[in-house]
């Protein structure tokens with residue numbers, strides 16, 4: 335067997351995808367499995383967006399586009415930033431990528447040298463550490479404590495900084511916790527980044543999924559200095575239910591964006607042309623579907639959260655955004671006689687046929703992630719199964 339490159343030898347496959355694969359396997363074998371592992375909205379892409387893609391194909395927009403994305407799409411993204419966040423970007427400060435994931439991947443490739451450190455608050459989205467490592471960087475974890483709503487404090491950030499610190503990732507609303515940093519919290523973290531000249535990578539992919547009185551604020555909105563210090567990552571995957579179309583983007587420093595565009599020109603060439611036309615329609619068409627989806631998520635959250643915290647052994651900080659619950663299940667695992675939450679999650683899948691994602695994949699081994707991007711009926715059935723599983727184990 336040919337030896338694989340060192341680069342991939344330490345790569346950890348995505349836990350989210352692994353659990354989804356296992357659930358699918360059980361389903362294929364005839365088991366009635368409920369999967370709450372999904373990281374994508376369950377709604378189809380709004381019809382007017384699909385129609386725009388079909389139209390673009392019929393009009394012959396089926397060719398290469400500029401590497402950094404169509405000028406017409408960039409101009410919609412410029413308008414979106416202006417309208418939603420009062421942020422002004424030039425088109426040259428924006429790159430359209432093959433999803434937000436690819437925007438992040440490309441970003442780390444162009445900013446990190448061997449041994450450069452990136453501060454990653456835990457719990458984190460599974461791909462951050464791997465992407466940093468693939469770029470030769472070193473992830474430095476800072477623990478967002480559950481008692482502090484899984485958020486990191488300015489003191490924690492400060493003490494993680496070394497001479498090699500290049501960037502810090504802020505993901506708000508967060509996957510997997512659903513937590514949202516307030517303006518004051520962002521300001522305090524931002525001041526430290528400015529003081530130490532650390533690039534802020536602000537992953538705002540869940541921007542549109544915010545509930546109750548909570549508000550999403552971008553750290554880049556807080557001052558011109560912070561805007562200059564920040565690369566915003568966003569996209570249409572979660573907001574417009576377009577995960578399969580693969581359109582995301584990065585906005586910020588022109589030199590960084592140019593380097594990312596140069597790199598993309600040798601890797602993807604460009605994001606899929608017709609998906610870019612679909613994304614234009616997503617931004618310049620009606621935003622009602624975005625609001626309706628947000629509302630549906632909020633309704634589910636409110637119902638399912640109350641039911642979840644009734645299950646013995648589960649405690650949960652109420653999420654403020656995104657579409658995940660991230661309860662602590664340490665006590666539940668112990669009560670059901672499992673020594674780890676990982677084993678508990680495995681047993682839940684095998685015996686109760688409910689697929690959750692173990693928190694270990696997100697750097698939080700006492701927690702589990704439940705996605706509520708599925709119908710309320712299914713969610714209620716899943717909660718019932720978990721409850722019965724616990725009752726049975728505690729007999």
Ligand SMILES: Cc1ncc(COP(=O)(O)O)c(C=O)c1O
Nearest residue numbers: 373433434435459509569571582
């Ligand atoms: C926090 C976070 N960032 C980025 C992404 C990637 O989004 P995209 O589908 O646009 O690549 C995801 C998707 O799960 C996510 O949860």
